[in-house]
Amino acid sequence: MIKTTSENPVLRVAPAAPAEAAAHFRAALAFHADVSDVATALAAGGDPGFVVLDSRSTESWDQGHVPGAVHLPTALIPEQAAQLLDPSVPVVTYCWGPGCNGATRAALALAELGYQVKEMLGGFEYWAREGFPYETWQGPAGREADPLTAPVAGDCGC
Numbered sequence: 179m180i181k182t183t184s185e186n187p188v189l190r191v192a193p194a195a196p197a198e199a200a201a202h203f204r205a206a207l208a209f210h211a212d213v214s215d216v217a218t219a220l221a222a223g224g225d226p227g228f229v230v231l232d233s234r235s236t237e238s239w240d241q242g243h244v245p246g247a248v249h250l251p252t253a254l255i256p257e258q259a260a261q262l263l264d265p266s267v268p269v270v271t272y273c274w275g276p277g278c279n280g281a282t283r284a285a286l287a288l289a290e291l292g293y294q295v296k297e298m299l300g301g302f303e304y305w306a307r308e309g310f311p312y313e314t315w316q317g318p319a320g321r322e323a324d325p326l327t328a329p330v331a332g333d334c335g336c
Contacts, residue, residue, distance in 0.1 A: 233284035275303030
């Protein structure tokens with residue numbers, strides 16, 4: 179039974195039962211990867227067990243991209259994915275940032291072709307804002323971590 183209260187906007191619709199909540203959040207983790215987790219896995223060296231795919235235009239790629247990422251604009255996925263990606267290796271897609279659904283569209287296109295896929299939350303925007311190194315058409319680049327999006331010392335603990 180769902181209880182409601184009109185006085186509290188947070189609890190106007192009651193939270194899900196714990197088992198439902200666990201299933202929902204487990205499913206969310208199956209579809210999404212955090213920028214920090216992707217960076218940690220890539221920085222560990224060796225094979226991370228996945229490939230990162232930048233689904234943006236060539237102009238956007240040149241402006242900045244995750245080191246080692248594969249560049250494959252979403253519109254070209256149906257034609258070129260088989261030449262660039264191993265179907266047995268999971269793919270993590272990204273686009274500009276949380277205001278863009280390009281990574282979602284790329285993930286859908288790849289899933290429809292039979293690839294295992296996750297979307298990197300925050301996209302390139304949060305990769306750069308969290309202070310991770312990136313590459314441009316001119317070579318390696320980076321910026322200081324934004325203290326509003328990344329811990330200034332150590333780990334966020336999540």
